[in-house]
Amino acid sequence: MLAVEAQGISKLYGSKAGVQDLSMEVKQGEVFGFIGPNGAGKSTTIRMMMQLLRPTEGSLHVLGEELNREKPELRRRIGYLPSEITLYPQMTGKQAIELTGKAYGLKPQQTPALEYAERLQWNPDQKIKSYSLGNRKKLGIILALLHRPELLILDEPTSGLDPLMQRELFNMLRELNQSEGMTVFFSTHVLSEVEKVCERVAFIKDGRLLRVNRLEELSLGGTHRVAVQFQSPGDARELYNLTMLDPAVQFDGVHHHLEASGTQLSALLVRLAELPLADLEIRRPTIEELFMNDYRAAEKEGETV
Numbered sequence: 001m002l003a004v005e006a007q008g009i010s011k012l013y014g015s016k017a018g019v020q021d022l023s024m025e026v027k028q029g030e031v032f033g034f035i036g037p038n039g040a041g042k043s044t045t046i047r048m049m050m051q052l053l054r055p056t057e058g059s060l061h062v063l064g065e066e067l068n069r070e071k072p073e074l075r076r077r078i079g080y081l082p083s084e085i086t087l088y089p090q091m092t093g094k095q096a097i098e099l100t101g102k103a104y105g106l107k108p109q110q111t112p113a114l115e116y117a118e119r120l121q122w123n124p125d126q127k128i129k130s131y132s133l134g135n136r137k138k139l140g141i142i143l144a145l146l147h148r149p150e151l152l153i154l155d156e157p158t159s160g161l162d163p164l165m166q167r168e169l170f171n172m173l174r175e176l177n178q179s180e181g182m183t184v185f186f187s188t189h190v191l192s193e194v195e196k197v198c199e200r201v202a203f204i205k206d207g208r209l210l211r212v213n214r215l216e217e218l219s220l221g222g223t224h225r226v227a228v229q230f231q232s233p234g235d236a237r238e239l240y241n242l243t244m245l246d247p248a249v250q251f252d253g254v255h256h257h258l259e260a261s262g263t264q265l266s267a268l269l270v271r272l273a274e275l276p277l278a279d280l281e282i283r284r285p286t287i288e289e290l291f292m293n294d295y296r297a298a299e300k301e302g303e304t305v
């Protein structure tokens with residue numbers, strides 16, 4: 001059985017499409033990344049999976065159930081962290097856990113709430129209105145996991161979490177996936193996050209699914225973008241023979257932009273270390289750049305994306 005099976009689903013907001021003709025499959029027991037820039041259609045897709053929105057077109061199955069009519073019992077099998085959590089501000093975190101537990105017929109001690117609270121360094125005794133964004137997020141994560149769901153859907157779970165807590169969350173997800181076979185559907189706009197936990201990743205932009213890749217196919221660690229400013233102003237491409245390092249090196253009036261991957265990167269750094277630098281930035285491609293690479297590669301191959 002597939003955890004999620006979408007066939008040609010679209011969601012129109014008036015005449016504007018939030019999601020268009022999206023088809024994808026998420027296998028059970030998979031950690032699946034759903035990545036795209038702001039406004040790409042991630043939350044819209046997730047809300048359709050959560051029965052909060054109806055697709056305007058297409059068919060959608062979640063955990064084997066077709067979402068052609070209201071399926072309230074399906075919600076008990078899914079844990080959901082919305083991108084923005086609404087909670088009663090006067091309640092304490094502990095009370096919110098008790099209330100949600102009750103809805104599942106569970107006492108707090110029958111749930112993993114305390115363990116997760118400790119791991120996420122989260123204080124259950126504070127009132128919700130006084131929680132920081134990160135602490136609200138932690139509560140949302142704990143609530144989504146309370147009933148040990150088969151499918152966990154996380155909409156931008158890391159926003160507001162500091163790097164240590166992000167790492168702890170990824171550890172928890174990995175453990176739950178391995179020990180209980182929990183399927184995780186993880187939406188983000190941060191490329192580096194999907195590398196840490198996801199086996200496959202779907203790219204969405206302007207409401208359309210661009211492609212689904214296994215992580216190793218993406219070679220995310222591959223190409224790096226390097227921007228260099230030298231101490232003396234002006235175009236130094238010839239002066240320092242930068243085309244030897246990257247034949248397509250560009251100069252924007254201030255910085256020289258190069259690309260390097262694998263062993264080229266170390267050769268580039270060795271060469272740059274000899275030169276009088278004023279500024280240096282090395283980074284991985286952004287999602288947008290990766291999309292563009294994808295587009296170009298697909299166009300070259302003559303395939304349709």
Ligand SMILES: Nc1ncnc2c1ncn2[C@@H]1O[C@H](COP(=O)(O)OP(=O)(O)OP(=O)(O)O)[C@@H](O)[C@H]1O
Binds near residue numbers: 017018039041044083
């Ligand atoms: N309730 C709504 N009414 C009208 N348009 C909407 C509504 N919700 C979303 N949209 C539009 O649909 C598109 C997809 O939005 P969606 O929130 O699904 O994107 P997203 O990928 O989750 O973005 P973000 O990362 O910013 O949360 C956007 O153009 C957005 O403006």
